[in-house]
Amino acid sequence: MQTPRYLVIKQFIENKINSGLWKPGSRVPSEAELTLEFAVSRMTARRALSELDNDGLISRSAGKGSFVSSKSEGFTKIKLPKVDNDFLASSDTYFRILALDTVMSDFETMRDMKVNEEEEIAKGVFLFFNQKTPIKLLYVYAKLGVHSAFLKQKFSKITPEGYLEWSLPPDLVNKNIQAVMLGDNEKSYLIDYISSEQASLLVKERRLLKSEITSVCYSYYLDPHLTFGDW
Numbered sequence: 001m002q003t004p005r006y007l008v009i010k011q012f013i014e015n016k017i018n019s020g021l022w023k024p025g026s027r028v029p030s031e032a033e034l035t036l037e038f039a040v041s042r043m044t045a046r047r048a049l050s051e052l053d054n055d056g057l058i059s060r061s062a063g064k065g066s067f068v069s070s071k072s073e074g075f076t077k078i079k080l081p082k083v084d085n086d087f088l089a090s091s092d093t094y095f096r097i098l099a100l101d102t103v104m105s106d107f108e109t110m111r112d113m114k115v116n117e118e119e120e121i122a123k124g125v126f127l128f129f130n131q132k133t134p135i136k137l138l139y140v141y142a143k144l145g146v147h148s149a150f151l152k153q154k155f156s157k158i159t160p161e162g163y164l165e166w167s168l169p170p171d172l173v174n175k176n177i178q179a180v181m182l183g184d185n186e187k188s189y190l191i192d193y194i195s196s197e198q199a200s201l202l203v204k205e206r207r208l209l210k211s212e213i214t215s216v217c218y219s220y221y222l223d224p225h226l227t228f229g230d231w
Contacts, residue, residue: 005040009048012038017057017068028058028066046169054173092131095138095159098189099125100151102144109141112206112216122150126160127189134193134222137186137200140164142215161205164215170207178202186220194222 013029016022029037034045049066052058060066104118115121121141128136140160142150146168153163164170180202182190190198201221207214 005038006044006047006051009034009038009040009045010051013048013052014057022068024068024070026068028052028068030065043166043169047165050165050169050171050173054175093128093135095126095128095155097124097155098127099123102151109216112204113141113143113213115143120144122147124150124160125189126155134190136222137189137220139218140215141217143213146209146212146214161217164207164217168207168209168214170209170214171211172208174204174206174208176204178204180220182220190222198222 013022022028028049031042031045031049034040034048035042038045049058049060053060053066056069058066059069101123102120103123105113105115105121109115109121110117110119113121122144124138124140124142126138126140127134128138138160140150142164144150147164149167150163153160155163158166178201180200182194182198182200186200187194187198201223203219203221205217205219207216
């Protein structure tokens, strides 16, 4: 399978940074320059830069450009599985659609998406596997006004997060990481796979375009060796 062009650009920049050729503070090629150099659309170049920004390798400033991030002393980086890349590269990683429909906003989605009470939004629930072992339970909530085609997707060649990035590339992705115990809703989806008391890393992602929240994702990373308290 051919590597997506945005990943080619992303890996090119990562190699330049990790090899030390591009020092902290160095200017990174702009969207326009990458578009010409790699013969891709501006949307593709923007996605590569956006993911590098989210990964903390570069920092972007409106009107100034993108620059290699400075390394912070004592900073601990949590590395989670790149399910998007695994899905593209390996037949061992796959996912199932557990739910795909419209719902009314509840307290959590009202708070995280800044929508009105009982506003209709799109909801998808997906369970990712690696060699038949569940590795991530994903909830996606998207505003129908900007992601009207989300519910029509079959997601046979792209992950839900990949579709959100491709269909409407965000200017910014906010992330929040929490250690949680799975709730009753999560347990109902995972009843055939996990124990009744399962800890998880919950990663919340909120995508914004022109300061408007377009979608929110809740990813529950599953690991039977993850526990709370003293071992």
